[in-house]
Amino acid sequence: MLVKTLSAFLLSLLAIGCSANANEAEIRKAVEAKLGIKVESVTRSGYFGLYEIYADGNLFYTDDKVTAMLIGGDVIRSPHAMNLIDLKNNRNVTDERLRQLTAIKFSDLPLEQAIKQVKGDGKRVLATFEDPNCGYCKRLAKDLQKLENVTIYTFLLPILSEDSLKKSRQIWCSADRLKAWNDWILDGKTPGGRDNCDTTAITRNQEYARRLNITGTPTLFFADGERVPGAVPLNVLEQKLKQQK
Known part of the structure; x- marks a missing residue:
């Protein structure tokens, strides 16, 4: 505009x-x-x-x-x-x-609205905003699995289609959200089950993304608050994470 x-x-x-x-x-x-x-x-x-x-x-x-x-x-x-x-x-x-x-304070992120994944000691932190139907998010997911000693917060941000919203709700309503997310984003296993639980977290993610002008997925935030758009290569992820104290 x-x-x-x-x-x-x-x-x-x-x-x-x-x-x-x-x-x-x-x-x-x-x-x-x-x-x-x-x-x-x-x-x-x-x-x-x-x-x-x-x-x-x-x-x-x-x-x-x-x-x-x-x-x-x-x-x-x-x-x-x-x-x-x-x-x-x-x-x-x-x-x-x-x-x-456009940097933020990482501590200001509403982490309770994200899917949390801890790998190793989990000392390093990374937040991602992702649409389940985003091809670049699926590419990023494969590299994220190769990271060690990191806590990843994944915010479901359906922006591509109604199907993205449905899948996001099904994943959020799953008994094991992390498993449902990884099953889909890594292996293409379509999430099943209900999508009518309390999904206000997804709505709040959309509102939060609008306030931050997040219009594409994936969008990443590192511990220093820096925003990085797109499917960041593994070597760049490691470089950024190594800078964390």
């Missing part, structure tokens, strides 16, 4: 500007007035004299006169969006900043 709004206003912004010595407060005011959005932060990007604007879970960039914008987009939800790249150090600045700005 925001990207479409920015595109519509882009040409008009080329002709309308602030004073040449605009500061962050003036830029915030101008962007909010022109785009009708609430700006969370305005920061010098350190590149090309541009200012970084963070609003509605998205990053984009403007000059001090707000005459044009570089739409960074949300790389978490739109990995092919335009981004600001530091070519000297081969760094995706937009990606790094969004990971920082």
